[in-house]
Amino acid sequence: MSKTVKVKLSRLKFPSTCVVCMSPASRSYEMLSTVRHTTRKRSYVKIHVPMCGQHFEAVSFKSTGEKLVGVLGIFGGIGAWIATLAVLLWMTGQENLLTKAFVSFGASIVAWALIAGGLASRFAEPASLEARSAVRILNYAPRDDDLWLEFHNESFAEIMQRTT
Protein backbone atom coordinates (compact mmCIF):
# COMPACT_ATOMS: atom_id res chain seq x y z
CA MET A 1 0.00 0.00 0.00
CA SER A 2 1.07 3.57 -0.49
CA LYS A 3 0.09 6.84 1.08
CA THR A 4 -0.28 10.32 -0.38
CA VAL A 5 0.86 13.39 1.56
CA LYS A 6 0.20 17.02 0.71
CA VAL A 7 3.05 19.42 1.57
CA LYS A 8 4.25 22.93 0.70
CA LEU A 9 7.08 22.65 -1.81
CA SER A 10 8.98 25.69 -0.50
CA ARG A 11 8.86 24.33 3.04
CA LEU A 12 9.46 20.71 2.10
CA LYS A 13 11.72 19.01 4.60
CA PHE A 14 12.30 15.29 4.68
CA PRO A 15 13.24 13.44 7.86
CA SER A 16 16.82 12.14 7.75
CA THR A 17 15.75 8.54 7.30
CA CYS A 18 15.86 6.49 4.13
CA VAL A 19 12.60 6.78 2.21
CA VAL A 20 12.70 3.06 1.38
CA CYS A 21 13.83 1.30 4.57
CA MET A 22 13.76 4.00 7.31
CA SER A 23 17.40 3.47 8.32
CA PRO A 24 19.54 6.62 8.76
CA ALA A 25 19.95 8.47 5.45
CA SER A 26 23.41 9.28 4.19
CA ARG A 27 22.70 10.36 0.61
CA SER A 28 20.09 12.40 -1.16
CA TYR A 29 18.63 11.39 -4.48
CA GLU A 30 17.52 14.16 -6.82
CA MET A 31 14.12 13.64 -8.38
CA LEU A 32 12.81 15.78 -11.21
CA SER A 33 9.31 15.78 -12.51
CA THR A 34 7.29 17.84 -14.94
CA VAL A 35 3.75 18.55 -13.82
CA ARG A 36 1.39 19.59 -16.58
CA HIS A 37 -1.39 21.98 -15.63
CA THR A 38 -2.72 22.73 -19.10
CA THR A 39 -1.23 22.08 -22.51
CA ARG A 40 0.83 25.28 -22.22
CA LYS A 41 1.43 25.60 -18.50
CA ARG A 42 3.70 23.28 -16.63
CA SER A 43 5.92 23.32 -13.56
CA TYR A 44 9.20 21.64 -12.95
CA VAL A 45 9.42 20.12 -9.51
CA LYS A 46 12.76 19.11 -8.03
CA ILE A 47 13.04 17.33 -4.71
CA HIS A 48 15.93 15.73 -2.85
CA VAL A 49 14.89 12.41 -1.38
CA PRO A 50 16.86 11.02 1.59
CA MET A 51 18.24 7.51 1.14
CA CYS A 52 20.66 5.18 2.87
CA GLY A 53 23.82 4.26 0.98
CA GLN A 54 22.44 0.91 -0.09
CA HIS A 55 19.20 2.26 -1.57
CA PHE A 56 21.02 5.17 -3.19
CA GLU A 57 23.17 2.57 -4.98
CA ALA A 58 20.04 0.63 -5.93
CA VAL A 59 18.25 3.65 -7.34
CA SER A 60 21.21 4.70 -9.48
CA PHE A 61 22.22 1.18 -10.52
CA LYS A 62 21.55 0.10 -14.09
CA SER A 63 21.57 -3.65 -14.66
CA THR A 64 23.37 -5.18 -17.65
CA GLY A 65 19.95 -5.89 -19.16
CA GLU A 66 18.96 -2.23 -18.97
CA LYS A 67 22.23 -1.09 -20.53
CA LEU A 68 21.91 -3.69 -23.29
CA VAL A 69 18.38 -2.55 -24.11
CA GLY A 70 19.72 1.01 -24.33
CA VAL A 71 22.40 0.01 -26.86
CA LEU A 72 20.00 -2.18 -28.84
CA GLY A 73 17.58 0.75 -28.87
CA ILE A 74 20.08 2.91 -30.73
CA PHE A 75 20.76 0.27 -33.39
CA GLY A 76 17.08 -0.61 -33.57
CA GLY A 77 16.24 3.06 -34.02
CA ILE A 78 18.64 3.42 -36.95
CA GLY A 79 17.33 0.19 -38.48
CA ALA A 80 13.73 1.32 -38.10
CA TRP A 81 14.59 4.68 -39.67
CA ILE A 82 16.11 3.10 -42.79
CA ALA A 83 13.22 0.64 -43.07
CA THR A 84 10.54 3.35 -42.69
CA LEU A 85 12.30 5.61 -45.17
CA ALA A 86 12.62 2.77 -47.67
CA VAL A 87 8.90 1.99 -47.40
CA LEU A 88 8.01 5.69 -47.77
CA LEU A 89 10.21 6.04 -50.86
CA TRP A 90 8.83 2.86 -52.35
CA MET A 91 5.24 3.98 -51.81
CA THR A 92 5.48 7.68 -52.69
CA GLY A 93 8.53 8.10 -54.92
CA GLN A 94 11.65 10.16 -54.46
CA GLU A 95 10.37 13.77 -54.31
CA ASN A 96 10.65 15.64 -50.98
CA LEU A 97 13.36 13.25 -49.92
CA LEU A 98 14.52 15.46 -47.04
CA THR A 99 11.03 15.79 -45.52
CA LYS A 100 10.53 12.05 -45.75
CA ALA A 101 13.89 11.43 -44.11
CA PHE A 102 12.90 13.75 -41.24
CA VAL A 103 9.42 12.29 -40.79
CA SER A 104 10.63 8.68 -40.76
CA PHE A 105 13.49 9.59 -38.43
CA GLY A 106 11.09 11.20 -35.95
CA ALA A 107 8.66 8.29 -36.11
CA SER A 108 11.33 5.67 -35.52
CA ILE A 109 12.83 7.62 -32.59
CA VAL A 110 9.44 7.89 -30.87
CA ALA A 111 8.68 4.21 -31.45
CA TRP A 112 12.04 3.07 -30.13
CA ALA A 113 11.97 5.38 -27.13
CA LEU A 114 8.67 3.79 -26.12
CA ILE A 115 9.83 0.22 -26.73
CA ALA A 116 13.27 0.65 -25.15
CA GLY A 117 11.85 2.62 -22.20
CA GLY A 118 9.31 -0.09 -21.45
CA LEU A 119 11.80 -2.92 -21.99
CA ALA A 120 14.58 -1.34 -19.92
CA SER A 121 12.44 -1.17 -16.78
CA ARG A 122 11.55 -4.86 -17.23
CA PHE A 123 15.23 -5.70 -17.02
CA ALA A 124 15.84 -3.57 -13.93
CA GLU A 125 16.78 -5.28 -10.69
CA PRO A 126 13.87 -5.61 -8.21
CA ALA A 127 15.85 -3.60 -5.62
CA SER A 128 16.30 -0.72 -8.03
CA LEU A 129 12.65 -0.75 -9.01
CA GLU A 130 11.70 -0.69 -5.33
CA ALA A 131 13.95 2.30 -4.66
CA ARG A 132 12.81 4.13 -7.79
CA SER A 133 9.16 3.78 -6.89
CA ALA A 134 9.59 4.84 -3.24
CA VAL A 135 8.33 8.36 -3.95
CA ARG A 136 6.20 9.68 -6.75
CA ILE A 137 5.47 13.32 -7.50
CA LEU A 138 1.74 13.21 -8.14
CA ASN A 139 0.78 16.82 -8.59
CA TYR A 140 1.82 20.39 -7.87
CA ALA A 141 -0.28 23.55 -7.62
CA PRO A 142 2.09 26.53 -8.05
CA ARG A 143 -0.42 29.14 -6.85
CA ASP A 144 -0.78 27.55 -3.42
CA ASP A 145 2.65 25.89 -3.44
CA ASP A 146 0.91 22.59 -2.74
CA LEU A 147 2.76 19.43 -3.63
CA TRP A 148 1.28 15.95 -3.52
CA LEU A 149 3.75 13.14 -2.91
CA GLU A 150 2.97 9.47 -2.91
CA PHE A 151 5.10 7.33 -0.63
CA HIS A 152 5.40 3.59 -0.89
CA ASN A 153 6.49 3.39 2.73
CA GLU A 154 3.48 4.37 4.85
CA SER A 155 5.46 4.94 8.05
CA PHE A 156 7.63 7.43 6.18
CA ALA A 157 4.51 9.17 4.89
CA GLU A 158 3.15 9.40 8.42
CA ILE A 159 6.32 11.08 9.68
CA MET A 160 6.06 13.54 6.78
CA GLN A 161 2.49 14.29 7.71
CA ARG A 162 3.37 14.91 11.34
CA THR A 163 6.39 17.13 10.66
CA THR A 164 5.04 19.37 7.88
Ligand SMILES: [Zn+2]
Ligand atom coordinates in the same frame (compact mmCIF):
# COMPACT_ATOMS: atom_id res chain seq x y z
ZN1 LIG B 1 17.39 2.32 2.67
